[in-house]
Amino acid sequence: MNALRKLRANSLRRQTLTLVALVAFALIATGALTLSFVVGATEQTTWTARQIEASANASTFIGGVMREIRLFINTMSAAESSENFEEIVTDISAHYPTISEVVVISRDGIIQAARTKDETILANTLDVVESNWFMRALDGGTYLSDLQFSPENVPYLIISSPLPSGGVIGVRVGMTAFTHAIAGIQYGESGCAYLVDSNGQLLAHPDFALVAANTHSGGRPELVSALEQGGGSWTGTYRNFLGQDVLGTGVAVPDTNWVVFTEVDQSEAFAKGRLLLVLSSVAGIFGGVILLLAIDLLLRQYIFAPLDDLREGTREVIRGNLSHRVKITRDNEIGELAREFNVMAESLNEGRDSLHKHAEALRIARDEAVAASQVAEENVRLKSEFLSTMSHELRTPLNAIDGFTSIMLSGMNVEVSPPVHRMLERIAANSRRLLELINAMLDLSRIEAGRMELVNVPLSAAKLIERWRTQVEPQAGAKNLKLETWIAPDFPTIIMGDEDGLTKIASNLLSNAIKFTPQGTVTLRLHWCGTSWSIQVQDTGIGIPVNAREYIFEEFRQVDGSSKRQYGGTGLGLSIVQKVTRLMGGSITLESILGAGSTFTVTLPVITPDAPPPDDSSKKPLVTVGNAATQETAHVENTSGSPR
Amino acid sequence: MSKIPPDLLAEWNIVVADDEEDSLELARYVLDFYGAHVHTAVDGNDAFEAIERVRPHFVISDLSMPVVDGWELIRRLKETPELRDIPVIALTAYALKSDANRAIAAGFHNYLTKPLTVDTFMDQLISLLIAIPELGSLLRL
Numbered sequence: 053m054n055a056l057r058k059l060r061a062n063s064l065r066r067q068t069l070t071l072v073a074l075v076a077f078a079l080i081a082t083g084a085l086t087l088s089f090v091v092g093a094t095e096q097t098t099w100t101a102r103q104i105e106a107s108a109n110a111s112t113f114i115g116g117v118m119r120e121i122r123l124f125i126n127t128m129s130a131a132e133s134s135e136n137f138e139e140i141v142t143d144i145s146a147h148y149p150t151i152s153e154v155v156v157i158s159r160d161g162i163i164q165a166a167r168t169k170d171e172t173i174l175a176n177t178l179d180v181v182e183s184n185w186f187m188r189a190l191d192g193g194t195y196l197s198d199l200q201f202s203p204e205n206v207p208y209l210i211i212s213s214p215l216p217s218g219g220v221i222g223v224r225v226g227m228t229a230f231t232h233a234i235a236g237i238q239y240g241e242s243g244c245a246y247l248v249d250s251n252g253q254l255l256a257h258p259d260f261a262l263v264a265a266n267t268h269s270g271g272r273p274e275l276v277s278a279l280e281q282g283g284g285s286w287t288g289t290y291r292n293f294l295g296q297d298v299l300g301t302g303v304a305v306p307d308t309n310w311v312v313f314t315e316v317d318q319s320e321a322f323a324k325g326r327l328l329l330v331l332s333s334v335a336g337i338f339g340g341v342i343l344l345l346a347i348d349l350l351l352r353q354y355i356f357a358p359l360d361d362l363r364e365g366t367r368e369v370i371r372g373n374l375s376h377r378v379k380i381t382r383d384n385e386i387g388e389l390a391r392e393f394n395v396m397a398e399s400l401n402e403g404r405d406s407l408h409k410h411a412e413a414l415r416i417a418r419d420e421a422v423a424a425s426q427v428a429e430e431n432v433r434l435k436s437e438f439l440s441t442m443s444h445e446l447r448t449p450l451n452a453i454d455g456f457t458s459i460m461l462s463g464m465n466v467e468v469s470p471p472v473h474r475m476l477e478r479i480a481a482n483s484r485r486l487l488e489l490i491n492a493m494l495d496l497s498r499i500e501a502g503r504m505e506l507v508n509v510p511l512s513a514a515k516l517i518e519r520w521r522t523q524v525e526p527q528a529g530a531k532n533l534k535l536e537t538w539i540a541p542d543f544p545t546i547i548m549g550d551e552d553g554l555t556k557i558a559s560n561l562l563s564n565a566i567k568f569t570p571q572g573t574v575t576l577r578l579h580w581c582g583t584s585w586s587i588q589v590q591d592t593g594i595g596i597p598v599n600a601r602e603y604i605f606e607e608f609r610q611v612d613g614s615s616k617r618q619y620g621g622t623g624l625g626l627s628i629v630q631k632v633t634r635l636m637g638g639s640i641t642l643e644s645i646l647g648a649g650s651t652f653t654v655t656l657p658v659i660t661p662d663a664p665p666p667d668d669s670s671k672k673p674l675v676t677v678g679n680a681a682t683q684e685t686a687h688v689e690n691t692s693g694s695p696r
Numbered sequence: 697m698s699k700i701p702p703d704l705l706a707e708w709n710i711v712v713a714d715d716e717e718d719s720l721e722l723a724r725y726v727l728d729f730y731g732a733h734v735h736t737a738v739d740g741n742d743a744f745e746a747i748e749r750v751r752p753h754f755v756i757s758d759l760s761m762p763v764v765d766g767w768e769l770i771r772r773l774k775e776t777p778e779l780r781d782i783p784v785i786a787l788t789a790y791a792l793k794s795d796a797n798r799a800i801a802a803g804f805h806n807y808l809t810k811p812l813t814v815d816t817f818m819d820q821l822i823s824l825l826i827a828i829p830e831l832g833s834l835l836r837l
Contacts, residue, residue, distance in 0.1 A: 440792065444760070447789035451811035452718035458813035459722070464729045480813070487811060494791060552793065 065348070065356050072347050073340070080336030084329050092325035096299060099240075099321050100287045103301035103314040106237045107285065110245055110312045111305045113233045117150050118307055121223060122194070124148050125213045128156070128221050138165045152208065153224035156215065157186060164219060173202055174210065174222050185212040189220040196308065199227075199253050199266070207255075207263055227263065230256040234312070243316040250279055250309035252293075269293035278302025278311045289318060358386040362393055374401035432501060439497045446490050453483050492624035495556065499631045506550040506635060508659050513539060513547050513578060520558040520576065528566050534573040543580040548659040553632045554587070560625035561589040561652050569593030569649070579653075584638075586655040595646040605630040605640075629654065700818055703836050706731035709750045713743035713769065714758040714787070719810070723756060723787075726814055740764025744772055747779055753831055755784040756808075759799065770803045783828055785821075787812075 131140045141154055153168040153175070161181035166172070180186050188195035189212035197210040212222045230247060235258040237245035247256040252270030257263050269275065272293055278286040285303045292298050292315055299322075300315040319326075361378050368376035374397055378390040457480045460466050461473065468476065498504045517537050528535045558576070565574045572592030579586045596604060605626050629652075633640055638656035710732045712723045724734045735750055737743035739761045747755060755773075759766035766786060773779045783805040788795070796807040806824050808817070826832040 440790065443791050444789040447791060447810045448716060448719070451789065452716075452722065454811040454813045455718070455722040455726075455817075458815060459725060462814050464726070464814065483811070491791070498792075 064359075065351060068351060069344060069348055073344055076340040076343055080333070080340055084332040084336055087332055088325040088329035091328050092322050095322055095325055096287075099243075099299055099316055100301055102239055103243075103287070103299075103316070104285045104303065106239065106243075106245060107301050107303035107312045107314045110233050110237055110247070110314075111303045114230055114247065114308075114310065114312070115306045117225075117229055117233075118305075120148060121151065121211055121225060124151065125194070125211065125221055125223065128154075129213070129215055132156070132215050132217050132219075138167075141165045141167045150225050150229040151223055152226045155222045157220050157222065159190070159218040159220075161186070168224075170226075171202065171204075173208070174224050185210045185222055186220050188212065189214050189222070198249065198251065199255055199263075201264075201266065205264055209255075227256055231258075231260060231263070234258060237314055239314075240316050240320050242320050243314065245312055245314040247305075247310055247312050248275060250275075250311070254293075255310060267293070274300060274302060274313070275311060278304065278313070279309075354382070354384075355386065358382070358390060362386075362390055365390075365393060365397070369397055369400065374404055435497070436501055436503060439494060439501075443490060443494050447487075450483055450487055450490075453479065454487075457483065489624070492628060495628050496624055496631065499628070499635065504553070504632075504635065506553055508548045508550055510546045510661070511549055511551055511554070513543055513545060516551070516554065516558075517576060517578060520555065520562060523555075523559050524562040524566060527563060528574060531566060531570070533566060533569055533571065536573055536575045538575065538577040540578060540580045543578050543585070547585065548661055549656070550636070553636060556632050557629050557654055558587055558589075560629045561587070561654070564625045564629075565589050565591035565593065565650070565652075572649070582658070584655050584657055586653050588651060588653045590649065590651040592649040595648055596642070596644040596650050597646055601642060601644070604642075700730070700822070701836055702730060704730040704822075706836060708732040708834070709735065709752040711735045711737060711743055711746045711750065711752045711755045712757075713737040713740065713746075713755070713761065713766070715739060715761040716758070719758065719787070726817065730818075738762075740766065740769035740772070743769055747773065747782065748776075751779075752782065753834070754805070754825070754828075755782060756787050757784055757804075759786055759788040759790060759795075766799075766804075767802060774803045783831070785824060 128141070131137055137156070141156065152170055153166075153173060155166045155174040156164040157180055158164055161179075163175055163180070166175040168175070185195055185197055192214055194211065194213040197212075199207050200210060201207050207227045209225045209227070210222055211225060212220055215221055234245045234247050234256040237243075238258075244258050246254060246258070246262075248254055248269065252268050252272060252275055254263050254267040254269065257267075269292075274286075274288060274290045274292065277288065280286075281302070281304065283304060283306065285301055287299075287301045289297070289299050292300065292313075296315070297318045298315040299318055300313055302311045302313050304311050358378075358381060365376055365378040376397065377394050378397075380387050380390045380394070457476050460468055461476050461480060495504075517539060521535060521537050525535060562574065562576060569591040570593070574592075575588075575590045577588040577590070579588060630640060633654050633656070636656055638654055641653045641655070642650065643653075644650040705727060708731070710727055712720060712727070712734055713736070714720045714723070715738050720736045720738070724736055727734045733750075735746045735752065737746050740757075741764045743755070743757060744764070746752075757766045757769055764772075766788070770784055773782065773784065784803070786796075786799045786804040786807045787810065788799075788807070789810040791809045796809075799807050805828070808820055812820075822835065822837075825835055
């Protein structure tokens, strides 16, 4: 069952075995048939030779009998005129055992002489002159009749011949001699002979009953063929008139229209060949089966078993068992294949291990990245919280300082002497400076932490500029500076923008300008050029040296260390301006003449109410400083980024 | 300051809540100077009791206080029908605009950021009070 299932499952093996079986069958069949054909041919030759010999013997014998009878008739013709004719008839007929009756009839039909050994048939003929044998002989030739039957149903032949006197001699010949001659032919188990005439009338047969039954087999092919041969012999296999399949030989009897057939059953004639065919077939089939089994065994051992191993190995690999190895049994092509398979499996195994390692490394890296990102988010949150708390915690004591100082300065039920008043003012100023610093740091940190969101709303340009002016007026007034504002005539009444951010830009630029301008004017202008607009702050201050223009936007940087003491301020203003400008997608330009003043211009994109927010400014180019070393009037174009 | 009359808030009842003693002291000093009766509280609970008791003209409250903070206080006041219309002004050291927006959204009338000098405090306070009809008319300017 297992072998069968295997056979069915393994189609290559089945195909191979089928092919081998077909070839083996063809070879065995060809061999067996050839062998049996050769043996059969030899047998037929042997049988035919014996048959021809027997037939020829019979034919010769019968021919001899007929010649004897003719001789008798000739003798009778010669003796007709003698006086003792009747005696001669009697005498001679006694010497011819095959002759049963002799009758001599005159031209007129009168019986001249008659002699019979058994019964009187010819002489009893009532109307002799009307009989066939008489008339034919009278016409002038020897006549041999067809087979006749006596009233007792004994077959016989009549031979008649004309006599010189004009009469006719008729001879009745019994079939006994012929029958004996034919019956004497016996060979093998079934070999026998019979005699027929050209009409198929059975003349003699070992089975006399057949002759007596007036058997006819006219028109049979074997008879036609034998007759066509003339004097020779004819041999063939055929079904005879009795329905037997036979190997037969026909030989014509001279001077008659008779043929002697000798026949033997084909089953006997070809018995050896058929036995040999059966035996060789059985042996061939047996040998073929053994051959098939042997081939199958070899195929399995050399091809299919290793192939099964390979297939099993492939399945194992498909299932993911990459450590599976195929057994290498032989050093042939399949062994080579198995070796290559093992190399492939090894390579796959290594690849998978490597993948696992990489995947593991990736997983670890991802976990680390996630953790790091969480830490970073937490850091941002903590920083933001820290800033908020820090600001709160710094403001709370400042509130007390400012509050109490201001109470004392405002003289609310408190009297202070002028020196103390001056000291209190110093406290108040420093406290204010500290507050500015805290606010600036808070702003800067918020922008850096990405916590400053721009909310673009419609703003009145006139109100904006007025508000900014009001904001710094006290500061300018304290230094006796002129504060001027100017709005371009074509500047729209309403502009979109983030008020908080714009205010940080303007107020920082303004307070910066006031801070570094000992005397003169600070001018605030709003320019319009269609696609962009700008806030410009010009002062008549100390100016900025060329080498300082790169770093004044950095935190806590002023032109030199001493200026901090001289001019105060946090050092964060321009940095805030720059960062807010960048956030809004704008740019800063700086023109300055040392000792004559500086002009800061912040150019911002025009925002239409439905326009998207400006791009992330981190993509903008860095600060460029053009001809800074040679020109008194330098031009710093600061679009984005910290100058580093 | 000289232009602010000393009896600006005469006979006003004001509750000030702050856990910082200095802040309380400052507020009390200044408001008292202008004639108000100042009731101080160190947390939201105290403040709520004081508000229930004295029904002040307005309240000034810090946001971060122990036990019950300013957020909880405003929530409770808004839940109490007879107290919900009393204006509460937040006074805090939290300086972010988002904090101020959040406070106004929670129900505070307005938002003042510390530190404050007497001048800035009074200027802003008067501006706020003028904007409240029932109180603005009571101011003795």
